[in-house]
Amino acid sequence: MPWTFDIREVSAGCYKALATRDSGQSIAKEGFVSVIEELLADVYRAEVDAGTLDSKAAYDITLDFLGTSRWEGRYHEKMFGSWSILDRRDQNKAIHYDGRDFYLMVSKDSKGYSWQGELKKLAKGRCHYFREVVYL
DSSP states (O other), X not given: OOXXXXXXXXXXXXXXXXXXXXXXXXXXXXXETHHHHHHHHHHHHHHHHTTOOHHHHHHHHHHHXXXXXXXXXXXXXXXXXXXXXEESSXXXXXXXXXXXXXXXXXXXXXXXXXXXXXXXXXXXXXXXXXXXXXXX
């Protein structure tokens, strides 16, 4: 697990969010709930800047944030780096990445995908993927 996350609500709706990489690098944010998704975006960019393949960075960070006690990750290197992260308690909650088409899909319930988009969107400042991950 390259990243650990410590998210604390310090007062009503105000959070201190800290991500620490196993190498010792850390990123911290403080503010309203949106700082959590901003932290995830910053961690993603830092991981890609460190040389991690963008799809692998998205997988690792998402699974590290959600945690492996409830979520199960499946990374398929031989299938163009495609991956899935599945909720062990609710089969409708999942994240899928199609490595051949560079396409991410987030599902929160049985109604379909709550977010879909190309992987390259994660590098942009305000990508709703990270918001979806926070609210899974």
